[in-house]
Amino acid sequence: MDDRELQQFEDALRRSRPSRLPAGFSERVDAARRKDDGKADNIIDARDAFQWFRPLLNAAAVAAVVFGLILFFSPGQPPADSVAEGESVTNQSVEESVQVPRGWQPVKAGNTVEDAHDDGIIYSGDGVLSRSIRYKFTDNYRWVNPETGATIEFSIPHESRIVVPVETD
Amino acid sequence: MAESDPADDTWSHWFHEYGPRLLLFARQQTRTEADAQDVLQDAIVRLWKSNDKHRDSAPAIPDLPLVYRAIRHAAIDLGRKTDRRVRREQSSEYVLDENRDKVEWFGGSSLEEGERNAALEAELQKLPEKFREVLVLKIWGEQTFAQIADALAISQNTAASRYRYGMEALRKSLKPEQFSP
Numbered sequence: 001m002d003d004r005e006l007q008q009f010e011d012a013l014r015r016s017r018p019s020r021l022p023a024g025f026s027e028r029v030d031a032a033r034r035k036d037d038g039k040a041d042n043i044i045d046a047r048d049a050f051q052w053f054r055p056l057l058n059a060a061a062v063a064a065v066v067f068g069l070i071l072f073f074s075p076g077q078p079p080a081d082s083v084a085e086g087e088s089v090t091n092q093s094v095e096e097s098v099q100v101p102r103g104w105q106p107v108k109a110g111n112t113v114e115d116a117h118d119d120g121i122i123y124s125g126d127g128v129l130s131r132s133i134r135y136k137f138t139d140n141y142r143w144v145n146p147e148t149g150a151t152i153e154f155s156i157p158h159e160s161r162i163v164v165p166v167e168t169d
Numbered sequence: 170m171a172e173s174d175p176a177d178d179t180w181s182h183w184f185h186e187y188g189p190r191l192l193l194f195a196r197q198q199t200r201t202e203a204d205a206q207d208v209l210q211d212a213i214v215r216l217w218k219s220n221d222k223h224r225d226s227a228p229a230i231p232d233l234p235l236v237y238r239a240i241r242h243a244a245i246d247l248g249r250k251t252d253r254r255v256r257r258e259q260s261s262e263y264v265l266d267e268n269r270d271k272v273e274w275f276g277g278s279s280l281e282e283g284e285r286n287a288a289l290e291a292e293l294q295k296l297p298e299k300f301r302e303v304l305v306l307k308i309w310g311e312q313t314f315a316q317i318a319d320a321l322a323i324s325q326n327t328a329a330s331r332y333r334y335g336m337e338a339l340r341k342s343l344k345p346e347q348f349s350p
Contacts, residue, residue: 001337009340012348013308016286018189019276022206025192026184029210030177033217 071148104152108142114157121166130163183230184213190309191236193274197302198244200251202272208247212239237310237320285347292342300335307332 001009119132136159143152188209195205195212216231216239231239274293275286293301302321306312312320317328340348 001333001340006333006336009336009348010308013289013304013339016275016277016282016289018193018309019273021185021188021192022272025206026181026188028206029184029213030180032210032214 104143104145107144111137111139114138124163129166131166132161132163134161193309194305195240197305198241204247208240208243211243215239234316234320292339296335300331303328303331304335
């Protein structure tokens with residue numbers, strides 16, 4: 001079938017017209033549309049009724065965020081019983097009070113070897129025969145805030161090249 | 170006597186003009202006439218609602234390609250629900266009579282037109298759905314291949330090739346004397 005025949009056949013098919021809408025269908029769709037409009041209006045009205053409450057909610061949310069930030073970043077307070085008011089303080093206790101951890105402190109630092117690759121024999125700068133080995137590490141750290149008990153753990157990948165002199169006879 | 174809203178008049182006129190072809194497309198996407206009507210209603214209401222969000226004046230008449238796309242999405246949603254319902258009904262030995270609300274796809278006043286349209290509907294129904302929906306959109310929906318591709322989420326080339334396959338299959342199956350130029 002070429003394009004002309006296709007067009008003629010299409011025109012012939014188009015002579016058949018889609019049947020009319022069933023009786024009452026248009027009214028039914030229109031009613032559904034209006035009903036839906038009504039629902040939307042009611043929702044908007046209900047929202048309007050609580051407009052006065054919104055600034056209060058916003059203010060409460062801002063206050064909560066600020067309070068949380070203050071708690072999170074504030075340094076830890078010394079324990080209440082560490083130095084009692086009016087009590088004589090010895091040098092040792094002063095030292096201890098100075099050493100009392102405040103705020104965040106590191107509690108763990110370590111690394112693990114993830115991979116090692118032997119790059120072979122090289123000549124180092126001073127002409128010494130050496131073996132170059134590349135190590136891939138992951139450094140792991142943990143910090144704790146003793147006042148809040150919060151913990152931060154993080155890992156940093158890094159790569160080192162170690163040059164080992166080769167003994168030759 | 171209350172005056173009619175001009176926006177309502179526009180809507181009524183638009184739906185009277187395009188409703189039949191929209192319903193014809195909805196019939197291709199659904200199993201029963203009742204489902205087709207539900208899908209078309211759902212699509213119209215959805216589009217109306219989305220238009221309402223962006224307007225301050227009278228409701229806008231939706232673009233035809235948008236309506237076809239909305240019909241398809243509504244049919245997919247309904248299909249998911251119906252599948253669950255049919256499984257539930259089959260498990261309770263409920264027999265679903267899909268032909269109980271059968272209506273003719275094409276209208277005609279004379280006996281000759283009636284026979285012709287019945288033959289066309291019968292042969293259209295035999296076509297695979299993917300061909301049939303493209304034919305309906307192109308011939309009776311008066312959509313371009315770009316618009317068909319958009320509505321059915323296929324490429325324009327796919328739409329064009331499905332149209333050609335569908336037309337050739339339809340031409341072979343229909344009596345030439347009934348559909349001659």
